[in-house]
Amino acid sequence: MSTVAIIGGGFAGTLTAVNLMYQAHCSLRIVHIESSEKRNCGVAFRTQSPHHLLNVPAGRMSAFPDDPLHFLKWARSRDNKLSESSFVPRNLYGEYLDGVLEAGINSLPPFVSYEALNGEAISIKLIQDDSKAVIKLADGNVVVADKVVLATGNFKAGRPSGISQTIASSEHYFSDAWSADCDRIATTGGDIMIIGAGLTAVDKIMDLEACGFKGNIHAVSRHGLLPASHLKTSLPTFAQTELRCELYSDLNLLFKSVKNAIRSGSYKDLFDNASTINMEVSDWRQIIDSLRPHSQSLWAALSDTQKSRFYRHLKAYWDVHRHRMAPEIGKRIAALQASGQLQTVAGRLYSVQETAEALVATIVPRGGGQPKQLKVGSIINCTGFELNFEKTESALAQSLLARGLVKAHPTKIGLSILNDGNVLDSNDRPSKVLYTLGAPTIGARGESIAVPELRTQAKELAATLLSLTNEELLPALNAQQLVAN
Numbered sequence: 402m403s404t405v406a407i408i409g410g411g412f413a414g415t416l417t418a419v420n421l422m423y424q425a426h427c428s429l430r431i432v433h434i435e436s437s438e439k440r441n442c443g444v445a446f447r448t449q450s451p452h453h454l455l456n457v458p459a460g461r462m463s464a465f466p467d468d469p470l471h472f473l474k475w476a477r478s479r480d481n482k483l484s485e486s487s488f489v490p491r492n493l494y495g496e497y498l499d500g501v502l503e504a505g506i507n508s509l510p511p512f513v514s515y516e517a518l519n520g521e522a523i524s525i526k527l528i529q530d531d532s533k534a535v536i537k538l539a540d541g542n543v544v545v546a547d548k549v550v551l552a553t554g555n556f557k558a559g560r561p562s563g564i565s566q567t568i569a570s571s572e573h574y575f576s577d578a579w580s581a582d583c584d585r586i587a588t589t590g591g592d593i594m595i596i597g598a599g600l601t602a603v604d605k606i607m608d609l610e611a612c613g614f615k616g617n618i619h620a621v622s623r624h625g626l627l628p629a630s631h632l633k634t635s636l637p638t639f640a641q642t643e644l645r646c647e648l649y650s651d652l653n654l655l656f657k658s659v660k661n662a663i664r665s666g667s668y669k670d671l672f673d674n675a676s677t678i679n680m681e682v683s684d685w686r687q688i689i690d691s692l693r694p695h696s697q698s699l700w701a702a703l704s705d706t707q708k709s710r711f712y713r714h715l716k717a718y719w720d721v722h723r724h725r726m727a728p729e730i731g732k733r734i735a736a737l738q739a740s741g742q743l744q745t746v747a748g749r750l751y752s753v754q755e756t757a758e759a760l761v762a763t764i765v766p767r768g769g770g771q772p773k774q775l776k777v778g779s780i781i782n783c784t785g786f787e788l789n790f791e792k793t794e795s796a797l798a799q800s801l802l803a804r805g806l807v808k809a810h811p812t813k814i815g816l817s818i819l820n821d822g823n824v825l826d827s828n829d830r831p832s833k834v835l836y837t838l839g840a841p842t843i844g845a846r847g848e849s850i851a852v853p854e855l856r857t858q859a860k861e862l863a864a865t866l867l868s869l870t871n872e873e874l875l876p877a878l879n880a881q882q883l884v885a886n
Contacts, residue, residue: 402428403870406536406544408522408797409552410435412446413839413855415502416464417550418515420863422505427870428512432544434536436521446495448579452607453491454727456600456628457852458635460485462494464501466857472497486635488727518544524800525549527834534834539796548866551816551824551837555786555850556793561596563750563762564782573760574753578605578783587612591778594762598622598745602783603726603734606743610733618743619775620783621764624717625747628724630731632686639680639691643673649702652711662688689722697854700847705811708844712814748773753780788843789813802827806835810844818845821865822858838862 405421407414410433418433437447455462463471475497476483483489506515520538527534528545536544557577560569568574573589575581578601586593587609595602598620606618620627648655648671658670666682668675668691682688692699700708711719726734737743747767754761759776766773790798790809801807805827808817816837817825824835838858842849849858 402430403548404430404432404544404546405548405550405866406432406434406534406546407550407552408434408536409550409554410437410517411552411554411839412498412852413554413859414550414552415498416856416859417552417838417863419464419501419505420860421866422509422513422515424860424863424867425510425513426867429514429867429870431513431515432518432546433515434518434520434522434538434544436519436539446491446498448495448604449492450604450608450611451490451492452611452730453604454488454730455491455494456488456631456725456727458485458631459483459487459489462852464498464852464856466853466860475500486633488631488729518542521796523796525797525806525835526804527806532833547834548869549835550862550866551835551841552839553795553797553837553841555788555840556790556795556798558782558784558787559792559794561750561782561784563752564596564780565753568753568755568760568780571755571760573755573779575779575781578602578781581605581608581781583608583612583614586779586781587614589778590616591759592617592619592776594619594621594760594775594777594780595783596621596750596780597783597785598625598627599720599783599785600628600724600726601785603628603730605781605783606734606737607730610737615742616778617741618737619746619777620743621746621748621750621762621775622717623747623749623767625745625767626717626721627734627745628721628726629686630726630734631728632684633728636684636687636690637680639668639672639678639687644671644692644695644699645673649699650704650707652703652707652715655699656715659688659692685722686725693848693853696848697846708812708814708847712812746773746775786840788815788840790816790841806832812844814844815841816844818842822862823865836862836866 407417414433418431421431459473459476460470463469465471473485476489509515520540520542522536523539524537525534534546534549536546569576593616595605595618602620609618648658661670662668663685746764748764751763751765751772759778760780762775764773787793790802808825808827810817818837819831822836822838824832824837826832839855840850848854
């Protein structure tokens, strides 16, 4: 019996396990390792706050690419008023993923077993001519596997620039946005500074508002840009054929063409067939969304140098337009800005000093100018997640690098991989054991952490892993038994 170990219990790991169950045609043991007691959800869907909504409409959140309305049908069984364009609470989606996994477990064929281990994987060692792996857990247990899936997701962000070790130890500094106790923060007095202005920052702003916080909130980021919001009504989709071929491999031309398309309200700068369709653009979101099916091929055509340039100079602008807030959240954020309670600051955090009364942050404005000081009662780190394996404090990541089992992608974003997710070692040799999907593949694939990409990667990776087994073929389980409910 072959053993596939999956490290990570978020969306990527859960859907890989489910797809292995769905596609299994031979005797298989699935070992699913997750350090959190709450598996299947990852950080995003583990929240219990009703103020944290999906930032994608319900009609596009199915766990199965072959059944695009699977989630919506499930959600409607709980609220029949929901539509494809509804933005539902993220904890509801966590319940959905629980159900998807539970349905798979309950319908396992007799030749497939599933074992959930609660523990932190801290190291991997290859044995038997590098054909098997020994995974060591923090509690001392070990798992021996024929294949290992690194579904690690995003690593926790490190200490931001400008935060000294002394400040990092202060009771008024919260290094992990998800562990920040907003009920307590809201009553401690003084303003609050949030480092970062992305979707994580938006979550904490909503938490503070819900807790009745009355002070000012200063969101400090390099560009000072908050995410845009979705419209309440869906927009018509452009009937695409192919992007203009000259847009591939030329980052400058691609960026210029996107800007021109938004300004002109025309697809002609982007698509070969735009002049024959003559579809009008009523909103810039249509331009951004029209690029979604082509994002990975566009990324693959760029050189590593261009990919790094995108992350240094363009990613912030792309993200605020691509990763948008639910319209209900956007309306509340706009109201906080209009009242002056929420203020964005574009600049670099230079330093923070702690006095008896406050934390005093010094910020160097974007573009230069006189440094600005903010006196706040608390600081919350909402910089998101660390994607560089070489910088993360993860014991597993450092073990993999130290043993040469993985190699950071040339962009320093994620890992170097082959197209099927097979991990390359420090000598650029494909591993016989290690595979990955999701966040560790961003450097190689580009867009890789949204549900439409992750569900496809999980399905394809499961097929790849099963094709490499040498067990006797057995009848596959009926797919409907696994995706029901």
